[in-house]
Amino acid sequence: MTLADRCVLVTGGAGFIGSHLVERLLAEGSDVTVVDDCSNGDADRVPDGAAFVEADLTEPDALEGVLEDVDLVFHLAASKHVDTDRPHGQFDDNTRMTRNLLEAMADAGVTDLAYTSSSTVYGEAPRPTPEDYAPLEPISAYGASKLADEGLLSARTHSHDLTVWTFRFANVVxxxxxxxxxxxxxxxxxxxxxxxxxxxxxxxxxxYLHVEDCLDAMLHAIEHADDATNTFNLGTRxxxxxxxxxxxxxxxxxxxxxxxxxxxxxxxxxxxxxxxLSIEKLSALGWEPTxxxxxxxxxxxxxxxxxxx
The missing domain is CATH 3.90.25.10 (UDP-galactose 4-epimerase, domain 1)
Incomplete structure (x- = not known):
């Protein structure tokens, strides 16, 4: 998939990685809409040229009317604090956001989703950790919520016409x-x-992966991988x-x-x-961190x- 002239929705687009992604998508020629409740982000970060909808994705109707004509969704919205003092609430919030997004995408007929997961899904694993390492045993509610979201997305790809790119991030700076x-x-x-x-x-x-390398990796994978489920580690060696x-x-x-x-x-x-993380899978597609x-x-x-x- 190429992104020029595509209509793209970015959840969490007012956050750190999200705002950089929106800038890159606009430069690629995409028509971008941002949905964010600004709990982790700032509306001032949303670049000129992108439409902005302030909404809480834990609410079932948050995306009503937003997904019309959208070709691709980047789902970055999440409660991100690994050391949260409300782990069960964080797990519920993150999985609820993904579930609501999937239901809204199904209603709107949107079939392409890029999901930002995390290295925390692996827990304390041997290094370098490849994408097919198992069992995945996260040690935080945040990691557990990311793994649960990956499960929801996997189930949807096998039961609906959905293509998913899942990115397990190292620490992005x-x-x-x-x-x-x-x-x-x-x-x-x-x-x-x-x-x-x-x-x-x-x-x-x-x-630690610089955000510009992170964006390059994501867009490279979307352009060069087209299986129903595409899972990639993003990091450095x-x-x-x-x-x-x-x-x-x-x-x-x-x-x-x-x-x-x-x-x-x-x-x-x-x-x-x-x-x-092992990055050999994405490297085989031609990407390397700079x-x-x-x-x-x-x-x-x-x-x-x-x-x-």
Whole structure:
């Protein structure tokens, strides 16, 4: 599928990845509508040229009249906090949003869906983790909700005329990112340049993918894969530790703080301390990330610092 001249709906299009995706789709020549309740996003992020509908997808009628003439849906809307204090509510919200979207798509005759899943569906798995690794045993309600959504989508592809591209993300970074380790370290160091408190022991090590590489990967897969169900990991072949992120952020801020640790092998309940996804499946279709994990972290740090200053 090519996206020029297509009518595209982006749920969660006022969020971090969603707003960048909307910009890219508009540049590709798509006609874009954004649906977002702005609980995680900001309406000001929605670019000029895109239509915006403020709606809560947990409500059954949220998409009434919105899907008319839509060719493809990108479903990014979700409650995203892995360490939420309302895990059952988060699971219910995320699966309800996907269920309501699928029902609205069926009513409107829309048959193409790109879904943003997460590396958290794997739980604590051997690395690098391929798409066919099993059993999938998430350790957070967020990961469980993403896995449940994948199950809903799989069932729909086998019972209805539906094509799905599912993307299991590594940690995506870049401008507009908030509520994650890089902006958290920046904010802490601006408040206290001499000391940086790090959750866990600093040895947590994961793959970080720049948002521009993430978008390239998604659009490449949609263009080159056309099975009923298409599942791809998105990440890099390299990883970055939390200590290394702290060092990169401090370096970019020209600081030399002391590091203090809260202790333990993970930052919070549900945190997967080690993660690296196999990207060989998407690589076989001709996609490669342009930045390593360290390079993505450094570029994102510079971009976020530029925004905050």
């Amino acid at each position: 870049g401008p507009r990112l908030r509520g994650a380790v890089i902006p958290d370290f920046i904010e802490k160091l601006e408040e206290d340049p001499g000391t940086l408190t790090i959750l866990g022991d600093g040895r947590q090590e994961k793959s 390299t990883t970055t530790s939390v200590d290394r992120i702290a060092a990169i952020v401090a370096d970019e801020m020209d600081l030399d703080p002391d590091f203090e640790y809260t202790g333990g092998d993970r930052g919070w309940t549900g945190d997967v301390p080690k993660m690296r 930045l390593s994990s360290d390079e993505a972290v450094r570029r994102a740090t510079r971009e976020i610092l530029s925004e905050l200053r």
